[in-house]
Amino acid sequence: MSVPVESIFLDRDSGRTLQQQLQKAISDAILAGRFVPGERMPSTRNLARHLGVARITVALAYTELVANDYLTARGRSGYYVSPSAPRLPSFEPAVQDSAEGPDWSRAIANSCSAPLAVYRPPDWRSYRFPFIYGQCDPKLFDHGNWRQCALQALGRTDIESLTTDYYERDDPVLVEFILRKILPRRGIVARPEQILLTMGAQNALWTAAQILLSSDRKAAMENPCYPGLRDILLKTRCDLVPVDVDGQGLPPEALPQGVDVVFTTASDQCPTNVTMPLARRKALLERAAREGFVIVEDDYEFEMSFLDAPSPALKSLDQTGRVIHVGSFSKSLFPGLRLGYIVAAEPFIRHARALRGTVLRHPPGHIQRTVAYFLSLGHFETQIARMNRRYRKRRAIMEQALQEQELEIVNRSALGGSSFWMRAPEGVDTSELARRLREEQVLIEPGEAFFSPEQGERRHFRLAYSSISSSRIPEGIERLARALRAAEVKRS
Amino acid sequence: MSVPVESIFLDRDSGRTLQQQLQKAISDAILAGRFVPGERMPSTRNLARHLGVARITVALAYTELVANDYLTARGRSGYYVSPSAPRLPSFEPAVQDSAEGPDWSRAIANSCSAPLAVYRPPDWRSYRFPFIYGQCDPKLFDHGNWRQCALQALGRTDIESLTTDYYERDDPVLVEFILRKILPRRGIVARPEQILLTMGAQNALWTAAQILLSSDRKAAMENPCYPGLRDILLKTRCDLVPVDVDGQGLPPEALPQGVDVVFTTASDQCPTNVTMPLARRKALLERAAREGFVIVEDDYEFEMSFLDAPSPALKSLDQTGRVIHVGSFSKSLFPGLRLGYIVAAEPFIRHARALRGTVLRHPPGHIQRTVAYFLSLGHFETQIARMNRRYRKRRAIMEQALQEQELEIVNRSALGGSSFWMRAPEGVDTSELARRLREEQVLIEPGEAFFSPEQGERRHFRLAYSSISSSRIPEGIERLARALRAAEVKRS
Known part of the structure; x- marks a missing residue:
């Protein structure tokens, strides 16, 4: 044959x-x-x-x-x-999901539904004017050196770090470079025992919430805030108090009595871009020490500080180990990496490490080692410097375009960041606006998902410049302005 | 200057x-x-x-x-x-963890401690006779082709799958190959909506337990069983009933009344290596349909079937979508990969996907795409065929050595597998034995961690051949036999 x-x-x-x-x-x-x-x-x-x-x-x-x-x-x-060629075994396949299946509404003890999130079409890269936040711009990413580092981490000498089951441990090489190259940028000195690697900031915040919260605890969060955090905190069933932020971020005096944990984005409030001034940070830490609560600091975007030096992390002022600091490589490298870290007091890290061991063991070894090489060879700093140069340019063009179109910027980050926090004229529904703009090839992020749902706040929106090229910005803003004017005319 | x-x-x-x-x-x-x-x-x-x-x-x-x-x-x-060279900002570092720190015993709402696990020294690779289970043997791993596939997944055309935030989604390319190349080997036909990728089997079992169990539910687990599962189930605070396995695995008639979820390793019971016969599988599924409970099947090692064809998964007999099937690449590729999957009815997968989104978003894109290439190019089947050839040889040598030394094998997997389940003479404490053997360069896995802790069962142990070369086996078994004889003499 x-x-x-x-x-x-x-x-x-x-x-x-x-x-x-x-x-x-x-x-x-x-x-x-x-x-x-x-x-x-x-x-x-x-x-x-x-x-x-x-x-x-x-x-x-x-x-x-x-x-x-x-x-x-x-x-x-x-x-x-070949006589010994691999073969797939052949079975009679079973039919699945018949009408006699289990009653899932009864079988499911803990119902989980997808949280209200900022809507972003999966094919957002095909849109011409994507003012969307937090995604990687392939033009700014140092793909060549990343590939080199990944290749090195795939080599014979690193085969153990690639293949081994670390159980509860982390790659000591990466931990060392976070200690030496990342944390000093935030004014933080820590020991290896005070760091836990996580699957991104989302996983770090979830871990902190699991350890610190239960139905008999009280937590405070900023309002507006990162929707992923609200989702995490609601699922703990704790007593959750949203605290409105103002032009200086979270006001410590507005925190409720008897709070156990406070979640904050002190260095660059998400989504309003406000940096908490030093006096307020000290007041927050003093109140925490006086009342015995713990602070979880999400320091998600400090690398994007090109207008002013980043203010040191809240954790750097923390003399007593009361701050749990969360960092991530999603903005500085790319979100698909899923790598972040927690810096906190040793007792907390011990519990968090045990929880991580139960939930998922550890972030994959190859990814840890690749990041370690990228850091150790200086590529990380270079990449951030390049992103900052480009963001600075885009931001200037964007600011001018917004001014020319007379659009209202509520807050611009004093440090730089990667987005503007905007407000539409009274009565405009930005969720509706975003839907209409999609037909015009423009993607904006309606503010609804950031606010407590009962507020129904739909006037704000976020405009990011991390994934749109400079040359596209003016036309994109023009289209946005036109749609806003049309929405106003329709209203009046 | x-x-x-x-x-x-x-x-x-x-x-x-x-x-x-x-x-x-x-x-x-x-x-x-x-x-x-x-x-x-x-x-x-x-x-x-x-x-x-x-x-x-x-x-x-x-x-x-x-x-x-x-x-x-x-x-x-x-x-x-360079005048614009990157610089680290310099701050005064803060001192951490002073005596005035928070009272962590109060601050921690959900205490997590590391589970009782099979002890394995972190430097196990430096031992001469490592009879340890579930770790990658670099000599059997197709490192060259893995590297090629990883490199391809790092290429320009795949940059989106590398960098992008998938949110709740999975890499459609990997899902396709699991459907086409992995599940048919288990007799399972499924649609993409019935699969969720996880961070290994540990994360898959944890996810299932989170969705299905709470303090008012009852779960049954095998005894002895995988210690990682006991840890997961204890943390759900459900009513947990261990059911003793016999020479045919989990006896369905021994399950308690009113159980909501049954966890089983039907195809190769962990750690006893028994395969549940077809009649018992049918009885289990019938009882599940009659009483309305759900079954979680951990199918962790089906690829290592070289003595007999693997029996189809329990899931392949499941006509009504009552079985939640958990698979993993830890044994067939390597545990440091942290990649597994759940195959189940769509309603369950929807909840599990939402939970994964809250906890960690998704397994890293690069890892998903690399495995997809490894599968698509046929390397996966080749690797398994190679491992099976080698394991068959090691197993034969091991069986002979055990016979010569007159050691008692409780169970040998009819399919092959990668370990023997052993029993020491009466009165020998295998935890103590394992400690003593470490000084002789021999690593065995004491059985204690597999049994319900209140049993204090210390006579069994597991001897794996997945990480020891054939040439070392006879001397390793000889040293083991010597230590066992010494332990007996000491007792008498």
Whole structure:
């Protein structure tokens, strides 16, 4: 028996190389049992001619398939499907999800639903004017050096850090570089035992909330605030008090009595961009010491400080270990990395580490080691410097465009940041506005999801410049202004 | 001002290339402010001579540092520290963790402690006879092809899958390959909406427990069982009933009345290696349908079936969507990957996906895409075939050695697996035995952690052959037998 050339098809739309397409077509057919052990494969010459590819491509694919024991070579007589080629076992598949299935509304003890989040179409990159926040701009990301570092972390010498089960531990190399290169930028000195790596800031905030909150505890959060945090805190079933922020961030005197944990974005309030002044930070820490509460500081964007030096983290003023500091690589590297950290007092870190061990063990070793190399070779600082230069330019263009169109900026970050916090004229519903703008290729972030839901606050919105190129900004703002004017006319 | 050559040191023990050592030394010094903007760097010739390295190494390091804006080149006059070189901000560091710190015993609402686990020294790879379970054997891992796939997933065309925030979604390419290449091996047919990717099996089991259990629910688990699962279930505060397994695994008739969720390792009971026969599987599913409970199936090691075809998963017999199937790449690829999946009815997957979004968002995109390539190019099947060949050989040697030493095997997996479940002579404490054997360079896994703690069961132990080479097995077993005899003599 021979395998006919006609039974081998390439999938040219797959984005793979010709050689890979060919390997895959043959290995798939063998796995599925369509080509059986002992069958003779077409000669490289015939198959190459039939598929219209170079003969060397077929020869290389065959060689690789021999190495992987899909094929065997028998000298001059050619290639055969290997007698010990891998096969998929075949079973009669079961039908799933019939009408007699379980009553899930009863079976589910803890119902989880997706939180109200800032809407962002999955294909946002295809929009012409994406004023969206927190995503990676491939033009600013140092892809070449990242790839080099990842490759190094994939090398023979690092195979243990790649493959091993760390259990409750972290990569000591990354911990060392966070201690030496990241935390000093925030004025924080810490020991390795005071750091826990997490799957991004979201996971860090969730961990802190799990450890510190239960139904008999009281927590305070900023209003407006990061919607992901509200979702986390609501799920703890604690007594949750939203505290309105003002032009200096969270007012310590407005915190409720008897609070156990206060969540704050002191250095760059999310989403209003306000930096909490030193006097207020000290007042907050003093009240925490007096009343015995703990503060969780989400320091999510300090790297984007290009107008002024970043103010030291709240944690750097914390003499007594009362602040739990959360950092992330999502803004400085990219959010798909899912890597962040907690810096806190040792007793807290011990509990958080045990919880992480139960929930997911540890962030993948390869990712930890890649970031460690990226930090150790100085690429991280260079990348941030490049992002800051570009953001500074975009911000200036954006500010001018907003001024020309007479749009109201509520707050601009004194440090720089990557967004403006905006207010539409009275009566404009920015969730509706955002929907209409999508048809105009413009993406803005309506403010609704940031506020406590019962407020129904729909006048604010966020305009970010982290994912839009400078040349697109003026037209995007013009379209936004036109839509705002139309919304006003409609109202009046 | 010039930078003196004497101020530049290489860290030759760092495992980096000379060029990387040099880049790092210089970028570190600039970041720390030891070399200041405008200072002239030593000439490549002088620095190379001083450090005893090739001049091209210095030239390449300088070029890279120029590209990253640490240095500038001024034609023939040489290299200078760049005026816009990155700098670390300098703050006065705060002292942490003083005596006036918070009362953590009060501040912590949900105390978490590390579970009782099988003890394994972190440096287990340095032991000569590591009979330990579930770790990657670098000799069997297809490191070359893994590296190729990772590299491809790091390429320009995949930059979105690398960097993007997927939120609640998964990589559709990986989901497709799990549907097409993994689940058919278990007799399971599923749709993409019935799969959720997780951070390994641990995270999958935790997710299922969170969704299905609370303090007013009853769960049954096997005894003995995987200690990580007991830890997860205890933390839900549910009514937890351990059910003793027998020579056919979990007996359905022994399940308590009114149970809501049953956790089982039907295909290869952990740690006893027993495969549940078909009749018992059907009885279990029938009782589940009759009484309305849900089954969580941890199918953690089906790939290691080299003696007999793997029995189809319990999920493949499930006509009504009552089984929640958990799989993992930890055994077939490596545990440090932290990637697994849940296959279940859509309503369950929706809740699990929302919970994952709150807890950690999603497993990193790069890891998902790398596994997708490894699967799509047929490397996965080849790797499993290679592991199975090697495990078969090791197992035969091990079985013979155990026989020669007259040690008691309680259970050997009918399929193959990667370990034996052993019993020491009466009165021997295997936790104590394991400690003594460590001094002899032998690592075994005492059984204590697998049993309900109140039993104090210390006579069993697990002997795995997934991380020990064939040539070491006989001497390792000999040392084990000697230690067992010594323990018996001591007792009598």
